[in-house]
Amino acid sequence: xxxxxxxxxxxxxxxxxxxxxxxxxxxxxxxxxxxxxxxxxxxxxxxxxxxxxxxxxxxxxxxxxxxxxxxxxxxxxxxxxxxxxxxxxxxxxxxxxxxxxxxxxxxxxxxxxxxxxxxxxxxxxxxxxxxxxxxxxxxxxxxxxxxxxxxxxxxxxxxxx
Numbered sequence: 001x002x003x004x005x006x007x008x009x010x011x012x013x014x015x016x017x018x019x020x021x022x023x024x025x026x027x028x029x030x031x032x033x034x035x036x037x038x039x040x041x042x043x044x045x046x047x048x049x050x051x052x053x054x055x056x057x058x059x060x061x062x063x064x065x066x067x068x069x070x071x072x073x074x075x076x077x078x079x080x081x082x083x084x085x086x087x088x089x090x091x092x093x094x095x096x097x098x099x100x101x102x103x104x105x106x107x108x109x110x111x112x113x114x115x116x117x118x119x120x121x122x123x124x125x126x127x128x129x130x131x132x133x134x135x136x137x138x139x140x141x142x143x144x145x146x147x148x149x150x151x152x153x154x155x156x157x158x159x160x161x
Contacts, residue, residue, distance in 0.1 A: 069097020070132065071160035078152030078159075080106060085113045088148025092156040099129050102153065107145075120145045128153055 071094040080089045086108030093101040102125045107117050120142035127136040134154050138146045 069094070071097055071099065071157065073097065074160065076156040076159045077105065078154070078156035081148040081151035081155075083144040083148045085144040086148075088145070088152050090149065090152045090156060092153065092160065094160050099132055099157075102128055104149075107148075113145075116142050117145055121149065124149045133157060 073094050073096070075091055075093050077091045078089055080087050087106050088104070088108075089106035091103045091105055092099055093103075104121055104125075107121065108114065109117075120139040123139050124136055124146065128134065134150050134157065136146075136150065
């Protein structure tokens with residue numbers, strides 16, 4: 001009978017662990033001394049379901065290879081990533097071969113989505129800059145934002161390679 005209790009407790013622990021995976025994010029340690037500590041982000045707002053920027057530029061005029069980082073310097077615009085909650089699009093600024101800034105060009109701006117994006121997007125931006133890529137943690141309740149942000153960001157970074 002004690003084996004059944006132990007197995008039940010183990011299943012409960014695993015179940016709780018799996019259920020909370022999406023609810024908590026871990027703070028990543030700052031791995032590089034030259035990682036920027038401040039981030040300027042711009043978010044678009046409008047009265048419609050989503051805002052968009054008609055800029056479809058895929059990269060900037062100034063691209064140059066750099067040996068200091070993994071990306072070519074310039075400004076790169078990711079593709080529009082469509083999710084159930086709306087469209088997301090980012091632009092990435094690379095300087096010295098490193099991601100220095102990420103701006104939101106398109107994001108849902110109404111209702112619950114606006115509330116979620118207000119807190120999730122700055123977190124995703126900072127984590128992406130810290131990680132110098134798309135290795136970011138999911139913020140609880142912001143899975144559509146996570147998917148759209150990460151997809152558009154990856155597209156922009158692919159252009160920067």
